[in-house]
Amino acid sequence: MPRFFLDISYKGTNYHGWQIQPNALTVQEVLQDGMSKILKNKVEVVGSGRTDTGVHAVQQPVHFDFDLEMSKEDILHKLNGVLPQDIAANSIREVKPEVHARFDATERAYQYFINQSKSPFYENQSYQYTFDVDVQLMNEAAQNLLGEHDFESFSKVKTEVNTFLCTISKAVWFATDKQLIFEVRANRFLRGMVRALVGTLLDVGRGKLTAQDFVNIIEAKDRSKAGRAVPPHGLFLTEVHYPEDIYL
Amino acid sequence: MPRFFLDISYKGTNYHGWQIQPNALTVQEVLQDGMSKILKNKVEVVGSGRTDTGVHAVQQPVHFDFDLEMSKEDILHKLNGVLPQDIAANSIREVKPEVHARFDATERAYQYFINQSKSPFYENQSYQYTFDVDVQLMNEAAQNLLGEHDFESFSKVKTEVNTFLCTISKAVWFATDKQLIFEVRANRFLRGMVRALVGTLLDVGRGKLTAQDFVNIIEAKDRSKAGRAVPPHGLFLTEVHYPEDIYL
Structure with a gap:
């Protein structure tokens, strides 16, 4: 068929x-x-x-x-x-x-949307987070995510996987007129991973963690070391890639 | 006080x-x-x-x-x-x-948002209009709006105003990734005016009216000559301007 x-x-x-x-x-x-x-x-x-x-x-x-x-x-x-x-x-x-x-998916992309002041227009589609954050610091820390790493520190604890290894190819914060957006691409993601990454990077942006703390958290392979997961309603699965030769 | x-x-x-x-x-x-x-x-x-x-x-x-x-x-x-x-x-x-x-407002700006295919993300904030339209034709017709004109053809019939004269300083269609947007700026707007303009310009975009028909509609000063008003939920009041010397 x-x-x-x-x-x-x-x-x-x-x-x-x-x-x-x-x-x-x-x-x-x-x-x-x-x-x-x-x-x-x-x-x-x-x-x-x-x-x-x-x-x-x-x-x-x-x-x-x-x-x-x-x-x-x-x-x-x-x-x-x-x-x-x-x-x-x-x-x-x-x-x-x-x-x-x-x-057969080779890459998945997510975006996490944050609005930093109250807005009537993003109901259930953006996380209102009003603390000041340093986007440059968050981007510096996020560069440590690139490449293949064991991301157990950012995985839900009750999950059945053979490996926590993921290869991240993009991890960047950018701002539009109204929103702060984190875009991340990888070959695979663990359960709750993007929301835990965003929560931990926001802690870096607020100065609660340094870029070195962030590296240590990755290396700890322990969910309790990372920050709180941000809520689901800011998260969008935006793209899934396949090899071109799958199509007839 | x-x-x-x-x-x-x-x-x-x-x-x-x-x-x-x-x-x-x-x-x-x-x-x-x-x-x-x-x-x-x-x-x-x-x-x-x-x-x-x-x-x-x-x-x-x-x-x-x-x-x-x-x-x-x-x-x-x-x-x-x-x-x-x-x-x-x-x-x-x-x-x-x-x-x-x-x-004391000197200029008001509105944007009207249209999505041309079904979308889960714009509930009550964009008008789903799936007909093909020629944006260039709509922009050519819209240029006839610029300057001071009597816009009675685009005003709700039951309205109490002394004059239908408005001075339009911008009237342009542009497309983003996902949406088609009409932006219009004027010193004042009549009741229902933006929605009647958008509905009539969409008729131009679909080929139901020519640019000359559009000029004739403006000149007719008769609401029954213009197209149907598009629904309110795509319309946003986006900016209101005042002289700089009003502030203390």
Whole structure:
């Protein structure tokens, strides 16, 4: 059966994260229900990765298998009609049948949004953090994240992984007119990792930790050494990359 | 009594516009209640102008008279504490006692936001309009708005004004990554004017009207000749300007 990649966006506020679970509404469940409805068959979707409760996605690629009889444009149009306003279907592209949305992803990017004064416009989509921070200090500390490191200090404690090794290719703070944004790219992320990184870097920005403290925290491989995780509602999964040769 | 300008922002979704009215919640009422609470005296605020139900403001200046005993920073902090999340107090500055937030404004700027595909992220803050439009054609037509004209064709019919003359100093469409934005600046605006302009310019962008039709509509001074008003939720009052010598 042909396999397709579908890119979706969602506002995570009303969902208990991406992954299906009993007794809680998730993005995966709502998407599967919508697709099964318009394709008139039970469809399973596999995401590029989980997002936690309240976390948003600008681009979450998912794969599904189906003998499409409609055009891709028709499917997107109908799917957006049945999906709620907080989930949007953006594009569909056929891939080789063995390609997997999770295992074949080569890079993932997240952005964390902070507003430093009260704003009416970012409800549940930006973290209001009013302390003064030194962005240059945070950027200097963040440079220590680049490359392959064991990031156990920034991983949720109760997690089942074989390794805490991740290779970070970008970790930078930048400011727009209204917001402070942390962008981070890596081959993989551990559970709660971006939110723990942001919380710890904010401690550097406020002068509670030095850049050397930050290096020591990475090397400690101990979650209790790092700062508090910032709340989920400022976090967006923004991009997931695959090799170009996955597409048909 | 000293007079102050207070700049506020608000998301208009939950309000029946700016101006106080019986039996409906308005931004002015909520702001006055909040200020009266923290200043422990009844305070009246006068805005730079009205905004309609559902319209937002990035910068709405208001004036009020009071013998301040707290610092401006304290007032902003306390005011933001009592105001709901969808109204933010941004700055306070003392002005000469005779300065008026509405009558002394020299320029007002609005932006209208359009998303051309479904998005989870702009709830009530952008108009989803999925037809293809030619932005260059819309910009060519918009240039005819510049200067002083009678804009009765773009004014709500039931309105009490002495004149429909407005001087428009900027009228331009531009695109960001995700949105199409119309920015317009003028010394004054008529009721419903920006939304009627945007609706009519979109008709130009879709090819339903030519640039010459647009000129004819301006000259007709007849609301029935112009296009439909676009919905209020894409509209933001973004800036209000005053002469520099109003401040103390």
